[in-house]
Amino acid sequence: MTSVTETATPASRQILAKRTPTWMRALPFLVAIASPVILDKISWNPFGGWKLLVGFLVLVGIGWFAWSNAEHDPDDPRLSLKLWHRADQRALAAVTCFVLMAIPFILSTDWEPPMDFPWNSWFRIVNYIILFALGAGAFNLLVGYTGQLSMAHAAFLMIGTMVGAQVGLIWEQSFWLCLPVAALAGAVLGVFFGIPALRLRGLYLMLATIGVHFIILLVWKEYIVHQFGFSGMRFTTPNLPSWLHWIPGINPEDGEFLINSQFRWFWVNLGITTVGLLFIVNVVRSREGRAFAAVRDRDISATLLGINVPRSKLVSFALSSALVSVSGCMLSYYNRARSEDSFHLELVLDYGIIIVVGGFMGIQGAIFGSIFFFALPMYFEWMREELPIISDIDFFSRYAGEIDLAIRGILVVVVLVWRPDGLAGLWQAMKKRALLRMQAPRRGVVQ
Amino acid sequence: MDILASTFFDWGVNLQLLVSGLALGAIYAVVALGFVLVEKSTAVLNLAVGEFLMLGSYFGVAFFMERKTNIFIGTLVITLVMALFGLAIHYGIMRPMVGQGFFAIVLATIGIATVIRAVVQMWFGPLEKGNLTALPTGTIEVAGTSIRWVDIIILLVVLGSVGAFLVFYARTRTGLHMRAVASNIEAAAGVGIDPDRAYAITWAMAIGIAGLGGVMLGHFTPSVNPALAAIGLRAFPAAAIGGFTSVGGSIIGGLIVGVIEQLAGGHFGTKWREPVAFGILILVLIFKPTGLFGQKDLERV
Amino acid sequence: MTNETVLQVNDLTVQFGGVVACDNLSLEVHQGELFALIGPNGAGKTTLVNAVTGIYEPKPGASVKFRGRNGEMTDLLAYRPHQIARMGVARTFQNLGVFDAQTVLDNMMLGRFMHEKTNIFHYGLFSSVAVKKELAARRVCQSIVELLDLQDVRDELVSELPYGVQKRVELGRVLAMEPHLLMLDEPMAGMNAEEKQEMVRYVYRIMDEFKTSVFMIEHDMGIIMAIAERIMVLEFGREIATGVAEDIQNNPAVIDAYLGAEH
Numbered sequence A: 001m002t003s004v005t006e007t008a009t010p011a012s013r014q015i016l017a018k019r020t021p022t023w024m025r026a027l028p029f030l031v032a033i034a035s036p037v038i039l040d041k042i043s044w045n046p047f048g049g050w051k052l053l054v055g056f057l058v059l060v061g062i063g064w065f066a067w068s069n070a071e072h073d074p075d076d077p078r079l080s081l082k083l084w085h086r087a088d089q090r091a092l093a094a095v096t097c098f099v100l101m102a103i104p105f106i107l108s109t110d111w112e113p114p115m116d117f118p119w120n121s122w123f124r125i126v127n128y129i130i131l132f133a134l135g136a137g138a139f140n141l142l143v144g145y146t147g148q149l150s151m152a153h154a155a156f157l158m159i160g161t162m163v164g165a166q167v168g169l170i171w172e173q174s175f176w177l178c179l180p181v182a183a184l185a186g187a188v189l190g191v192f193f194g195i196p197a198l199r200l201r202g203l204y205l206m207l208a209t210i211g212v213h214f215i216i217l218l219v220w221k222e223y224i225v226h227q228f229g230f231s232g233m234r235f236t237t238p239n240l241p242s243w244l245h246w247i248p249g250i251n252p253e254d255g256e257f258l259i260n261s262q263f264r265w266f267w268v269n270l271g272i273t274t275v276g277l278l279f280i281v282n283v284v285r286s287r288e289g290r291a292f293a294a295v296r297d298r299d300i301s302a303t304l305l306g307i308n309v310p311r312s313k314l315v316s317f318a319l320s321s322a323l324v325s326v327s328g329c330m331l332s333y334y335n336r337a338r339s340e341d342s343f344h345l346e347l348v349l350d351y352g353i354i355i356v357v358g359g360f361m362g363i364q365g366a367i368f369g370s371i372f373f374f375a376l377p378m379y380f381e382w383m384r385e386e387l388p389i390i391s392d393i394d395f396f397s398r399y400a401g402e403i404d405l406a407i408r409g410i411l412v413v414v415v416l417v418w419r420p421d422g423l424a425g426l427w428q429a430m431k432k433r434a435l436l437r438m439q440a441p442r443r444g445v446v447q
Numbered sequence B: 001m002d003i004l005a006s007t008f009f010d011w012g013v014n015l016q017l018l019v020s021g022l023a024l025g026a027i028y029a030v031v032a033l034g035f036v037l038v039e040k041s042t043a044v045l046n047l048a049v050g051e052f053l054m055l056g057s058y059f060g061v062a063f064f065m066e067r068k069t070n071i072f073i074g075t076l077v078i079t080l081v082m083a084l085f086g087l088a089i090h091y092g093i094m095r096p097m098v099g100q101g102f103f104a105i106v107l108a109t110i111g112i113a114t115v116i117r118a119v120v121q122m123w124f125g126p127l128e129k130g131n132l133t134a135l136p137t138g139t140i141e142v143a144g145t146s147i148r149w150v151d152i153i154i155l156l157v158v159l160g161s162v163g164a165f166l167v168f169y170a171r172t173r174t175g176l177h178m179r180a181v182a183s184n185i186e187a188a189a190g191v192g193i194d195p196d197r198a199y200a201i202t203w204a205m206a207i208g209i210a211g212l213g214g215v216m217l218g219h220f221t222p223s224v225n226p227a228l229a230a231i232g233l234r235a236f237p238a239a240a241i242g243g244f245t246s247v248g249g250s251i252i253g254g255l256i257v258g259v260i261e262q263l264a265g266g267h268f269g270t271k272w273r274e275p276v277a278f279g280i281l282i283l284v285l286i287f288k289p290t291g292l293f294g295q296k297d298l299e300r301v
Numbered sequence C: 001m002t003n004e005t006v007l008q009v010n011d012l013t014v015q016f017g018g019v020v021a022c023d024n025l026s027l028e029v030h031q032g033e034l035f036a037l038i039g040p041n042g043a044g045k046t047t048l049v050n051a052v053t054g055i056y057e058p059k060p061g062a063s064v065k066f067r068g069r070n071g072e073m074t075d076l077l078a079y080r081p082h083q084i085a086r087m088g089v090a091r092t093f094q095n096l097g098v099f100d101a102q103t104v105l106d107n108m109m110l111g112r113f114m115h116e117k118t119n120i121f122h123y124g125l126f127s128s129v130a131v132k133k134e135l136a137a138r139r140v141c142q143s144i145v146e147l148l149d150l151q152d153v154r155d156e157l158v159s160e161l162p163y164g165v166q167k168r169v170e171l172g173r174v175l176a177m178e179p180h181l182l183m184l185d186e187p188m189a190g191m192n193a194e195e196k197q198e199m200v201r202y203v204y205r206i207m208d209e210f211k212t213s214v215f216m217i218e219h220d221m222g223i224i225m226a227i228a229e230r231i232m233v234l235e236f237g238r239e240i241a242t243g244v245a246e247d248i249q250n251n252p253a254v255i256d257a258y259l260g261a262e263h
């Protein structure tokens, strides 16, 4: 289409972004380079030795990357391809990063918060939230974006676990090898079990995939009984490979660095979940993702745009299953033990609740949903134990589990009835309102 | 699975399994009818049917075990109370959710299911109760094997009440309205039928029938416990094999699946029950994507 | 204008149970022309387009030949719909085939689907290859957005736009496909005279700029007579007449059919 003349950007769009002053952009580098000196001055050196240098070189590298990728021209169309391209989005992303970095340090202190807030068990919850967010995001890719109502989610968690057990426990290979193998197995089996989706839709696909669940469940039970007996699987503690020991903050004991604490698991989980979710986000916002949505909304229209609908469905199945299976493997290693009935069909419904309550149409939803799902019961438990009036009522402590269940059910219904776009929708609406309020007076001055 | 050494060719065992399979199938048929009725007219998949059955069984515990109520009065009251629940669900949850996606509404029914499970456990405690014994117990000798009276009665009661429902659905004015709304809501509204009312009645009937099924289920199983709710999922193949849009088909599907499950479970061990049922379901769906009796939606471009 | 054939349909019959929606139809569309298909409701016009684009299967014995950009004739009946689309046949839908839940720009980007092919890992990691492809697609879409005056609504959800604008979005989407043959199913239905004028202008610009042949189904006789080079009239699945505008206007069978249909 070369004959179309390229018109200049209209004047109305030229005031999009102001360029950040150079000194302000250079500030992070200066701080990074100066920080060894600063840290030395306040005599706090968390990593020690030459690793400090490596760490800050890495930091400088990241800074350089950010620098070279920063937009130099507000009209550059590449700007709109960036994930976080508005100032508020960037600010929020930065804050999120900061909070995520801070969480493990805060949670691993010995600090006793007031009113016996269950600090230590929160660490476990945070790790679960992160791992479930990966699984939920992958589930949402299939169910939310591609519209394929699959209930074979727990089946792929089982597949990931079986791969992890086979590769890691029976063949005694490294945990880090389990993950790619689990992804590969998940992708291949995802394509295979996605075949019903080529012919079935909606309800019927849901039923067929429940069938898939029960078939894999049978395999799982046979596998676990034959290979591990009735006591179930016990996973080993992963070990960071020695060629990664240069990373700052890593202090190997006896030449080994075991991922054996909540603190260490946090970083592993966070890293893999971030990579997985970013992959999904990127797929969703580009060519393939648009095709997924097209297949979901109108498959005949999609076909006539040149989209191979069966292929798109299978790609979605493969990608989603691969990530789910990775998350299954991670969950099992994190959990340490798995038994014959670790994976119910209810687990799929739990993931369903996570994505629908969190918000059907976004990765944010998976994150909000996981937080809702795990943090709320913890919070209730704390209220029951610590809040003066509530802790006095015998009924609440006697039926703790049931009350949690009931409240969760009620909240699910309430959220669905009151806010169909879930917690993520609520969050976005709030953000929009706040942004409008912040911009309003300034706009008044300009006009 | 050594077929020759198993009970595979023992016809007495097979007859026993067949009858109990029919009774189980009758209960599946009730659950499947609950699915189909609601799905057909309101396009909602009610995943809480299993929980409602369980609730019905627990009501049975409350009435027949703890209070020794007369079986007829008790069953009637349970059915009516459950029908009221159906109305409450329609007006409280489903009507405000009109227009939302299929999966969201399915999950709302899962929310309901969660609440029911929690409330039942708070009310009756987590321990399982014995089975209900308000129906005649004992067995009858047929062809050298003993068959439980309960199985036969369940089969008859369910078939009778489902038959009565079918007559209601086919013959009465309200039934006509329900069918009209199910097949084309705009056209039905155009001739002056109130879809909302038809939906409400559909919900009331579906849940009411589930209550009746729950009482029967309480007699069928060895014990009444919260895990009974799983019957909702197990009845899925029944509804789907019959075709999700066919009321009659769901009953035939229920009986087929019940018998197959009992035979598979009896001969090969209970862990084969779900895989076999769902395996058959997948086979059926491969050859007939909308079930044996379901109709294909016309798609216009 | 050359007289080379772009689309040649022979003996096409489509049946739904007892209804013969298209009865032994044959037609030819030439390179660079605007060919119009008219006929009363239910005449089988949409069915014809569906058969050509591979959605409905005609009875055996039919042939649908298409000459692509490379000048080779292929029989479309041997291909699946997405393959036909990739050969350069694009179409719009009578009752709108836009994706409501996506923005105008995303709808157009979907039109670029078959032109920005890369491995999914490039997109997942958003590598420089993916960035390049996305940018190229965006550039094309941006120019179409400007061509169709959609700049103001570029980032809005399609479902929030008025019907006429949605039609334009759909047109933009098929344009993004860079089609060789464009099949428009009642592109002006439900529009007022002014909007119709505008649509005609857009269609002309497309034909000018992209050298696309257009096959258009339309009800508005006035407009058809004014813009179409050749016209085919259908009734009850059968062809009544084919020819240039004056011949059609004076054809007694056509007058009969239209008077009969309107009274």
Ligand SMILES: Nc1ncnc2c1ncn2[C@@H]1O[C@H](COP(=O)(O)OP(=O)(O)O)[C@@H](O)[C@H]1O
Binding pocket: B299, B300, B301, C016, C019, C020, C021, C039, C040, C041, C042, C043, C044, C045, C046, C047, C048
């Ligand atoms: N998918 C289908 N199934 C059954 N009949 C159809 C189908 N599509 C079209 N028809 C019938 O084919 C005939 C022609 O329809 P159509 O091509 O849509 O007419 P129009 O000329 O108005 O576009 C009509 O009688 C219609 O009912």
Ligand SMILES: [Mg+2]
Binding pocket: C042, C045, C046, C047, C094
């Ligand atoms: Mg038409």
